[in-house]
Amino acid sequence: MTRALKPLTTAFAAGLLATGLGLSSASAQDAELQFGTTSPPGNMQSNSAEEFARRVNERIGDYGKVDVYTSSQLGNDKEMLQKLRLGTQDMSQPSTIMSTVVPEFGLFDMPYLVKDRAHMKCIAQEIIWPILAPKLEEKGYKLIGVWENGFRNISNNVRPIDTPSDLEGVKLRTPRGVWRVRMFETYGANPTPMPFSEVFVALQTGVIDGQENPYANIYAGKFHEVQKYLSETRHVYTPSFPTASLSKFNAYPEEVQKAILDTAAEVQDWTYEEAARLDDETKQKLLDAGMEFNEADRDAFVEASKPVYDTFAEEVEGGRELIDKALALADGC
Incomplete structure (x- = not known):
């Protein structure tokens, strides 16, 4: 421009x-x-x-x-x-x-870290x-x-996502990041890495069942036109x-x-x-567009996420130290 x-x-x-x-x-x-x-x-x-x-x-x-x-x-x-x-x-x-x-940037794919x-x-x-x-x-x-x-949430055409077990078998688009893929594999989904520009058509044609993105991205991508369920998981802050x-x-x-x-x-x-402003504004637009909304069980997702942290700590040099340092900053720096 x-x-x-x-x-x-x-x-x-x-x-x-x-x-x-x-x-x-x-x-x-x-x-x-x-x-x-x-x-x-x-x-x-x-x-x-x-x-x-x-x-x-x-x-x-x-x-x-x-x-x-x-x-x-x-x-x-x-x-x-x-x-x-x-x-x-x-x-x-x-x-x-x-x-x-x-690889250390995978820290920001750790669920519920931020x-x-x-x-x-x-x-x-x-x-x-x-x-x-x-x-x-x-x-x-x-x-x-x-x-x-932003904080990411899940939309799909199969069912509302309340707990990780609801993701079993769901074909879910993810970005190209190894840890996002592993996270959703851990939850039982079938993650499919795909460029953002291809997601709408893939949802429209049924190549994938759902995707996960911040509300602003979901609305800007017009995914509400081809998705039924919107589940507030806030599983990752990106x-x-x-x-x-x-x-x-x-x-x-x-x-x-x-x-x-x-x-x-x-x-x-x-x-x-x-x-922060767009979170509220675009969420309301998605609801006004007729998407069926639910708030997921955060505790169930946090519990199911522990193996992802453990694997990151094992496979990425200094991974455990990065996780511990990030979590220790939750109350300020």
Whole structure:
């Protein structure tokens, strides 16, 4: 999406000229920073990408602009991560798939790990930035922020999901993350990893029975048009991880790098406030659309989730320490 450029302040323009990269207004304005997301408009991830672009474009001025491409226009998450690593795309906003790059990101597929958004903010401060972000840089990526996908709930066409046993045999779409798949296998479901862009048709044609996503994603994806049951499980809180190509990021002028990082940090707080609002708003829209709603038995799901924690602790180096550290932050940091 094209966004109007804002003029540089005199001080910032002078800073760009001093770097030797603000050579001329015409050449600088040719810089397009492509930000891709798989999410459709109205989804929390696309909303936060748009808000980021709006704010950062006011800061980078004549250097160029960030353009947001929604709905997998630049590829699915796996394809965009490859482009970032190769330096052919500037930024994307992966979520669950990050565990395929750095296994420790599977922490965020542990069911019922994150208590609330204040807890998530502490986890970002104490775990993501000091421990996980450097591991991403070793792979060629620059983490620029920690935003939100949201608390996930289940929809399907088979039955209401009250306890894990209700998932027995249900063909459920999941993102491409090994731990989400294992979690639903543990519950007895038949998890099917699939790009978000393919989910509506798969639900419509009966290739899959259901899916799990935050309410805003369910509504933005129009899944309510092809799903009967909506079960509030809140089984996983999923952050999103706006990420840049490390090679491209390092080539930006220092002022542009700072503008990107500062703006992404600001958008974190905005994202939490907006996501909380959308939780209530989009849930009501789904109910108004006629979906049959129930609240799942949280205690039953928590009990059934213990083997997932144990396996993560066994298979991921430092996994037990990460889990314990994250849980210890539930009451503040």
